[in-house]
Amino acid sequence: MPINDSFSYQHVSAELRVFHGSDSLASLKRELDRAGFQRAVVVCGNTISQGSVLDTLRNQMGTSLAAVAATAKEHSPASRVEETVRIFEEVNADAIIAVGGGSAAVTARAASILAGEKKPLAELCTRRLPDGKFESPRLNAPKLPIFVVPTTPSTAFVKAGSAVHDEAGQRLALFDPKTRARGIFVHPEFVATAPVELVRNAALNAFANAVEALESPRCDPISEAFLMQSLRILSRKLPLLEGGTGTEIRENLVIAALLCGRGTEQGGAGLASVLAHAIGRRNHVANGIVNAIVLPHTMHYNMPATQDRQAAILEGLGITAGTEAGKAVSSFLAKLDAPTTLRAIAVPENELLEIAEAAMLDWFISRAPRYVPNAEALKKILQAAW
Secondary structure (H helix, E strand, O other): OOOOOOOOOOOOOOOOOEEEOOOHHHHHHHHHHHHOOOOEEEEOOHHHHOOHHHHHHHHHHHHHEEEEEOOOOOOOEHHHHHHHHHHHHHHOOOEEEEEEOHHHHHHHHHHHHHHHHOOOHHHHOOEEOOOOOEEOOOOOOOOOOEEEEEOOOOHHHHOOEEEEEOOOOOEEEEEOHHHOEEEEEEOHHHHOOOOHHHHHHHHHHHHHHHHHHHHOOOOOHHHHHHHHHHHHHHHHHHHHOOOOOOOHHHHHHHHHHHHHHHHHHHHOOOHHHHHHHHHHHHHOOOHHHHHHHHHHHHHHHHHHHHHHHHHHHHHHOOOOOOOOHHHHHHHHHHOOOOOOOOHHHOOOHHHHHHHHHHHOOOHHHHHOOOOOOOHHHHHHHHHHHO
């Protein structure tokens, strides 16, 4: 894409250290030893905690591994974050190793914040002010360092933000740059463990995030490079996932998600992600599935503001100009055997307005390329997707 000379931007990138391959766990041990960490706690879900890969990690880490917190769960309940902090305190943890998908990474980050700040989560989260703007409190306390061993292609691994849910289902968004992963270790044995459905859902989420960030007027040329390469990999590898053998496809999808995560740092997510947040937790559906359903409809809504971003999306998809990007995305998603309507995932039509009202409280609504005036505007998008 040509660079617009009148486009002023700043692109500030945090450190990104990725170790990929069968020797990556040895690199993780070296990183821990070099920094003097001796009481690392693994944060993972129940499946990982009971699987053989954890033995592989234990054998590599030796006495540097102090405990396993099998507390990660979909949508990261606040109660699980609090439980994780208690385990940190019991062993006097000095580092965290998040093993698994996005939930493990988010739980680890949120627990690191809670352990450091020693305040209730509700006092640490981003909040919407009466004037409609969002405010994130400064979280100045030191945080436990985090290292990540992925099993799914989640964009969460490279983020500084975390979103957990309280007992009432309220989404609490936390942001602290000090919780960024010190290193990401992509190991073939670990990426082979996740069920195909989880891998597909996470990859769909990365796909939607990449498209939305490419739509964003905040997408600078450096972010665009990350996002277009992510979209190229996802569009080639995602259709091959279910019939693939070995781990090559899964490893590529993880790398694509990491690229997407970095590319979305500037532009951020958009309307599809906002609606996925509102629907996913409420209806117990993976964000990637909801994203895939609503994305073509949010792209249609954004079209008046995203005309000059269409070519980048099409190029990432490997499609020559001449078609509308939203239609190209819809055509691609239709080939993946995923649900295409909200009614297919049992979202009640009479709850669409309530979902829209909840989505209006999401911080990412402020990142939409086209202004969203009210919940009624979101309801129309939901109705089209229903």
